[in-house]
Amino acid sequence: MRFKDQVVIVTGAAYGIGRATALAFAKEGAILVVTDYNQKKLAETVELAKALGATIRSYVFDIRDEAKIDAMVADAMDAFGKIDVLVNNAGVGQFNPFPTTSPDEWDTIMGINGRAMYLMCRAVVPHMLDVDKGAIVNITSIMGEFAGIAQSIYNASKGAAKMLTQGIAKDLGSTGVRCNAVAPGMIQTGLTENMFADATQKAWFEERIPMGRVGRPEDIANAVLFLASEDASYITGATLKVDGGMTCAMN
Template sequence: MNDCQDPDCRCHRFRDKVAIVTGAASGIGRACALAFAAEGARLAICDVNMEGLEGTQGSIEETGAECLVMKVDVREQEQVESFIQAILDRFGTIDILVNNAGTGQFVPFAFVENEEYDRVMDINTRGTFFFCRAVLPTMMDNDYGKIVNITSIMSVVAGQGQSIYNASKGAAKMLTQGIAVDVSGYNINVNAVGPGMVLTGLTQNMLGDPEQAEWFIERIPMRRIGQPEDIAASVLFLSSDEASYIHGTTLFVDGGMISTRG
């Protein structure tokens, strides 16, 4: 546990705050959860991958932070609502929501099956909708809250074979903006983080090929692949009171990749 006694230290930025992180079994979700724990938050994490989730839980508890864990399929409204109720039963409130659970799609549009469309849209967009709607009554009652949705640079840049992924992340981006407008006046900040090419479970096979990795690096002005911790740092900033005047915005964390696309 962090035993720093300075109340103004950044390590206390989220002291006693309750933060939800979805898709926390690995990658960006795990990095976000561990970063929140290091800065004093109490965590509620979920995923469909219980083995990975329990690994995240163990790392969180090593810091001394409290952690509630539940297997949740974000596509299922009842599971989402049960998770939210479990959080309220244990912690009594919800301060921060990070909608990170997501999936990819690499199929040319002409060959996309209905099931693939539903899967990608349900996880990337419907799940975000369910979680945002579920936490808002508590945040509105508290007149306080932070919501950060993980989108992608692919919410504004089309990619070959990724039409449904593009659509799902574009929808999540606009959902973020729409919710931000609707909750104005409740002291709730709603924003998104749009990662570029980041080394996660979704990209590791592709980036494991040195030629493909180099192809991406050549198109990133910062000349490196992003790490989950790069995204987590931006998520924590938007979840903090330091970002209290940022609202309805997508912060692209991509090493400058979008800048090269005109």
């Protein structure tokens, strides 16, 4: 019960990595505040967390909505009086070669993967600073470290998320608030289900992953919990790649 009675916010908790992360915190005794714009799937996450005995509140809105972010954080503070952990997970992918991208696509991807992450941190950090304690874990991507095929805007958004993490860590370094990132490799979720439905494509990736398999959402959740925990008390500004070794060597 590493997170007993700690208040944990998870964005994008309806599905994939966000749901697995919320449930992993639930198993460790956390009080959960979850959000997503997929009402039906978020309700499933809530039921699964309750079955694990968790206290949980859910908020359905588009993570780009600044007023709704502020209202959720204010409501969580009213209800529980503190926020111990923030996991910025909500994100969208891109499979579009650069020549056919558009400024609208830039605004959408950067708005969700970049600006909304900033807005969430901006809303939560003052409450963490008030008690000089807190941990933020941002979900970036190995695509924030290396360029992928047809992912130029996604690359930019995840690079921005990584450097936002480092900038926050630098500015808050002398406080009790830490900020780190987890950079997943190829994980089986809603984001990748079309790609992995094609056995040839899945095999192509598996050949390039030293551990020989694509990741599970729980593989990422485990890393998030580590960085959010006291076991990581001397770690801030780090990006932990969780990719089965995919980026440790040239392929």
